Amino acid sequence: MELLDRKNVKILEGADDWKDAIRKSVMPLEANGYVKAEYKEAIISGIEELGPYIIIAPSIALPHARPEQGVVESQIAITLFRNEVQFDKEDSTARLFVTLAASDSNSHLDALMEISEILQDEEKVEQILKSEDEETLYRFFH
Amino acid sequence: MAAIKKILCFCGSGLGTSFLMEMNAKKALNSLGVTGVEVDHTTIDDIVPGAADLFICGADLLPNAEKAGKAIGLNNMVSLDEMTEKLKAALE
Numbered sequence: 001m002e003l004l005d006r007k008n009v010k011i012l013e014g015a016d017d018w019k020d021a022i023r024k025s026v027m028p029l030e031a032n033g034y035v036k037a038e039y040k041e042a043i044i045s046g047i048e049e050l051g052p053y054i055i056i057a058p059s060i061a062l063p064h065a066r067p068e069q070g071v072v073e074s075q076i077a078i079t080l081f082r083n084e085v086q087f088d089k090e091d092s093t094a095r096l097f098v099t100l101a102a103s104d105s106n107s108h109l110d111a112l113m114e115i116s117e118i119l120q121d122e123e124k125v126e127q128i129l130k131s132e133d134e135e136t137l138y139r140f141f142h
Numbered sequence: 143m144a145a146i147k148k149i150l151c152f153c154g155s156g157l158g159t160s161f162l163m164e165m166n167a168k169k170a171l172n173s174l175g176v177t178g179v180e181v182d183h184t185t186i187d188d189i190v191p192g193a194a195d196l197f198i199c200g201a202d203l204l205p206n207a208e209k210a211g212k213a214i215g216l217n218n219m220v221s222l223d224e225m226t227e228k229l230k231a232a233l234e
Binding site for chain 1: 153154155156157158159161162165166185186199200202203218219220221222
Protein backbone atom coordinates (compact mmCIF):
# COMPACT_ATOMS: atom_id res chain seq x y z
CA MET A 1 0.00 0.00 0.00
CA GLU A 2 1.43 3.29 -1.09
CA LEU A 3 0.60 5.26 2.04
CA LEU A 4 2.00 2.69 4.46
CA ASP A 5 5.68 2.88 5.27
CA ARG A 6 7.24 -0.17 6.93
CA LYS A 7 8.53 1.97 9.80
CA ASN A 8 4.97 2.99 10.67
CA VAL A 9 4.00 -0.59 11.51
CA LYS A 10 4.38 -1.48 15.19
CA ILE A 11 3.52 -4.25 17.60
CA LEU A 12 3.22 -3.14 21.23
CA GLU A 13 2.39 -4.98 24.41
CA GLY A 14 -0.42 -2.74 25.59
CA ALA A 15 -1.43 0.74 26.68
CA ASP A 16 -2.33 2.34 30.04
CA ASP A 17 -5.76 3.34 28.73
CA TRP A 18 -7.41 4.22 25.42
CA LYS A 19 -5.90 7.72 25.32
CA ASP A 20 -2.45 6.26 25.75
CA ALA A 21 -3.27 3.78 22.97
CA ILE A 22 -4.25 6.63 20.63
CA ARG A 23 -1.05 8.55 21.44
CA LYS A 24 1.04 5.43 20.89
CA SER A 25 -0.66 4.60 17.62
CA VAL A 26 -0.16 8.15 16.28
CA MET A 27 3.48 8.23 17.41
CA PRO A 28 5.05 6.79 14.23
CA LEU A 29 3.26 9.44 12.13
CA GLU A 30 4.37 12.19 14.48
CA ALA A 31 7.96 10.94 14.71
CA ASN A 32 8.25 10.80 10.92
CA GLY A 33 6.73 14.23 10.36
CA TYR A 34 3.39 13.26 8.81
CA VAL A 35 1.35 14.90 11.56
CA LYS A 36 1.89 17.59 14.17
CA ALA A 37 1.69 16.93 17.91
CA GLU A 38 -1.84 18.36 18.03
CA TYR A 39 -3.23 15.61 15.79
CA LYS A 40 -3.40 12.93 18.47
CA GLU A 41 -5.11 15.32 20.87
CA ALA A 42 -7.70 16.16 18.18
CA ILE A 43 -8.48 12.45 17.82
CA ILE A 44 -8.82 12.10 21.59
CA SER A 45 -11.14 15.14 21.82
CA GLY A 46 -13.30 13.68 19.05
CA ILE A 47 -13.71 10.42 20.93
CA GLU A 48 -14.43 12.24 24.19
CA GLU A 49 -17.15 14.18 22.43
CA LEU A 50 -18.73 11.46 20.30
CA GLY A 51 -17.78 8.16 21.92
CA PRO A 52 -15.57 5.47 20.39
CA TYR A 53 -16.91 5.88 16.86
CA ILE A 54 -13.46 5.03 15.51
CA ILE A 55 -14.03 1.34 16.33
CA ILE A 56 -15.08 0.24 12.87
CA ALA A 57 -15.33 -3.49 13.50
CA PRO A 58 -14.73 -5.93 16.37
CA SER A 59 -11.12 -5.41 17.59
CA ILE A 60 -10.38 -2.77 14.94
CA ALA A 61 -10.04 0.96 15.46
CA LEU A 62 -9.46 3.60 12.79
CA PRO A 63 -8.20 6.64 14.70
CA HIS A 64 -8.38 9.78 12.57
CA ALA A 65 -9.25 13.45 12.70
CA ARG A 66 -9.66 16.13 10.05
CA PRO A 67 -6.87 17.41 7.74
CA GLU A 68 -6.84 20.86 9.36
CA GLN A 69 -6.34 19.33 12.80
CA GLY A 70 -2.62 18.80 12.25
CA VAL A 71 -1.99 16.65 9.18
CA VAL A 72 1.18 17.51 7.24
CA GLU A 73 1.14 14.70 4.67
CA SER A 74 -1.20 11.77 4.08
CA GLN A 75 0.00 8.55 5.64
CA ILE A 76 -1.17 5.48 7.52
CA ALA A 77 0.25 3.80 10.61
CA ILE A 78 -0.65 0.36 11.90
CA THR A 79 -0.25 -0.59 15.54
CA LEU A 80 -1.16 -3.96 16.97
CA PHE A 81 -1.53 -4.19 20.74
CA ARG A 82 -1.05 -7.63 22.27
CA ASN A 83 -3.53 -6.73 25.01
CA GLU A 84 -6.99 -5.34 24.41
CA VAL A 85 -7.53 -1.62 24.76
CA GLN A 86 -10.78 -0.77 26.52
CA PHE A 87 -12.69 2.38 25.54
CA ASP A 88 -15.14 4.21 27.82
CA LYS A 89 -18.04 2.08 26.77
CA GLU A 90 -19.04 -1.48 27.43
CA ASP A 91 -18.02 -3.94 24.71
CA SER A 92 -15.84 -1.32 23.03
CA THR A 93 -12.39 -2.82 22.77
CA ALA A 94 -9.77 -2.85 20.05
CA ARG A 95 -6.35 -4.34 19.37
CA LEU A 96 -5.58 -3.30 15.82
CA PHE A 97 -5.24 0.46 15.36
CA VAL A 98 -5.14 1.64 11.75
CA THR A 99 -4.29 5.29 12.19
CA LEU A 100 -5.16 7.53 9.31
CA ALA A 101 -3.73 10.95 8.49
CA ALA A 102 -5.43 12.54 5.50
CA SER A 103 -4.08 15.82 4.16
CA ASP A 104 -7.25 16.47 2.15
CA SER A 105 -10.58 14.78 1.54
CA ASN A 106 -9.40 12.60 -1.35
CA SER A 107 -5.76 11.57 -1.27
CA HIS A 108 -6.29 8.74 1.22
CA LEU A 109 -9.37 7.14 -0.32
CA ASP A 110 -7.57 4.49 -2.38
CA ALA A 111 -5.66 3.37 0.69
CA LEU A 112 -8.85 3.26 2.74
CA MET A 113 -10.50 1.17 0.07
CA GLU A 114 -7.63 -1.32 0.18
CA ILE A 115 -7.75 -1.44 3.97
CA SER A 116 -11.48 -2.00 3.90
CA GLU A 117 -11.08 -4.91 1.47
CA ILE A 118 -8.52 -6.51 3.77
CA LEU A 119 -10.57 -6.00 6.93
CA GLN A 120 -13.77 -7.34 5.39
CA ASP A 121 -12.20 -10.78 5.43
CA GLU A 122 -12.79 -12.00 8.98
CA GLU A 123 -10.40 -14.92 8.67
CA LYS A 124 -7.65 -12.58 7.56
CA VAL A 125 -8.38 -10.27 10.48
CA GLU A 126 -7.92 -13.25 12.83
CA GLN A 127 -4.53 -13.91 11.28
CA ILE A 128 -3.57 -10.23 11.41
CA LEU A 129 -4.39 -10.14 15.14
CA LYS A 130 -2.09 -13.12 15.64
CA SER A 131 0.90 -11.54 13.84
CA GLU A 132 4.03 -12.51 15.71
CA ASP A 133 6.28 -9.80 14.41
CA GLU A 134 6.07 -6.44 12.64
CA GLU A 135 7.28 -7.81 9.33
CA THR A 136 4.40 -10.30 9.23
CA LEU A 137 1.93 -7.58 10.20
CA TYR A 138 3.28 -5.28 7.50
CA ARG A 139 2.94 -7.96 4.81
CA PHE A 140 -0.82 -8.24 5.38
CA PHE A 141 -1.20 -4.63 4.28
CA HIS A 142 1.62 -4.31 1.82
CA MET B 143 -43.47 6.29 3.15
CA ALA B 144 -41.54 8.46 0.74
CA ALA B 145 -39.02 6.64 -1.45
CA ILE B 146 -35.38 6.82 -0.42
CA LYS B 147 -33.49 8.85 -3.00
CA LYS B 148 -30.59 10.15 -1.00
CA ILE B 149 -28.45 8.37 1.59
CA LEU B 150 -25.82 10.12 3.72
CA CYS B 151 -23.18 8.12 5.55
CA PHE B 152 -21.45 10.01 8.30
CA CYS B 153 -18.87 9.75 11.06
CA GLY B 154 -17.18 12.18 13.40
CA SER B 155 -14.73 13.55 10.87
CA GLY B 156 -16.41 12.85 7.54
CA LEU B 157 -13.41 11.30 5.82
CA GLY B 158 -12.60 7.91 7.23
CA THR B 159 -15.36 5.70 8.47
CA SER B 160 -18.05 7.53 6.56
CA PHE B 161 -16.27 6.81 3.29
CA LEU B 162 -15.99 3.10 4.11
CA MET B 163 -19.73 3.05 4.75
CA GLU B 164 -20.44 4.89 1.51
CA MET B 165 -18.48 2.29 -0.48
CA ASN B 166 -20.30 -0.58 1.17
CA ALA B 167 -23.69 1.12 0.81
CA LYS B 168 -23.09 1.47 -2.93
CA LYS B 169 -22.03 -2.16 -3.21
CA ALA B 170 -25.05 -3.25 -1.18
CA LEU B 171 -27.47 -1.23 -3.32
CA ASN B 172 -25.95 -2.80 -6.42
CA SER B 173 -26.35 -6.29 -5.06
CA LEU B 174 -29.93 -5.52 -4.05
CA GLY B 175 -30.60 -4.26 -7.58
CA VAL B 176 -31.57 -0.80 -6.34
CA THR B 177 -30.83 2.08 -8.70
CA GLY B 178 -31.35 5.84 -8.68
CA VAL B 179 -30.21 6.38 -5.11
CA GLU B 180 -27.55 8.98 -4.41
CA VAL B 181 -25.01 8.01 -1.72
CA ASP B 182 -22.53 10.42 -0.18
CA HIS B 183 -20.40 10.75 2.95
CA THR B 184 -19.99 13.67 5.31
CA THR B 185 -19.36 14.75 8.89
CA ILE B 186 -21.75 14.65 11.79
CA ASP B 187 -22.09 18.44 11.59
CA ASP B 188 -24.09 18.12 8.36
CA ILE B 189 -26.68 15.77 9.82
CA VAL B 190 -29.85 17.82 9.91
CA PRO B 191 -33.45 16.95 9.09
CA GLY B 192 -33.95 16.94 5.33
CA ALA B 193 -30.27 16.47 4.46
CA ALA B 194 -31.06 12.94 3.27
CA ASP B 195 -33.86 10.37 3.22
CA LEU B 196 -31.74 7.88 5.11
CA PHE B 197 -28.68 8.32 7.35
CA ILE B 198 -26.09 5.61 7.96
CA CYS B 199 -23.54 5.71 10.78
CA GLY B 200 -21.83 3.64 13.42
CA ALA B 201 -24.07 2.34 16.19
CA ASP B 202 -22.49 4.86 18.58
CA LEU B 203 -23.76 7.81 16.60
CA LEU B 204 -27.23 6.44 15.89
CA PRO B 205 -29.00 8.65 18.48
CA ASN B 206 -27.61 11.72 16.69
CA ALA B 207 -28.84 10.42 13.34
CA GLU B 208 -32.31 9.55 14.55
CA LYS B 209 -32.86 13.17 15.52
CA ALA B 210 -32.49 14.03 11.84
CA GLY B 211 -34.62 11.27 10.38
CA LYS B 212 -34.63 7.63 9.37
CA ALA B 213 -31.30 6.05 10.22
CA ILE B 214 -29.28 2.86 10.32
CA GLY B 215 -26.55 2.18 12.89
CA LEU B 216 -23.83 -0.33 12.06
CA ASN B 217 -21.87 -2.45 14.53
CA ASN B 218 -19.28 -3.46 11.96
CA MET B 219 -18.60 -0.69 9.47
CA VAL B 220 -16.55 -2.79 7.10
CA SER B 221 -19.08 -5.62 6.95
CA LEU B 222 -20.86 -5.73 3.63
CA ASP B 223 -23.27 -8.36 4.99
CA GLU B 224 -24.51 -6.15 7.80
CA MET B 225 -24.87 -3.18 5.45
CA THR B 226 -26.83 -5.20 2.90
CA GLU B 227 -29.14 -6.70 5.50
CA LYS B 228 -29.92 -3.39 7.19
CA LEU B 229 -30.29 -1.47 3.94
CA LYS B 230 -32.65 -4.10 2.62
CA ALA B 231 -34.82 -3.76 5.73
CA ALA B 232 -34.78 0.04 5.51
CA LEU B 233 -35.78 0.06 1.86
CA GLU B 234 -38.71 -2.31 2.29
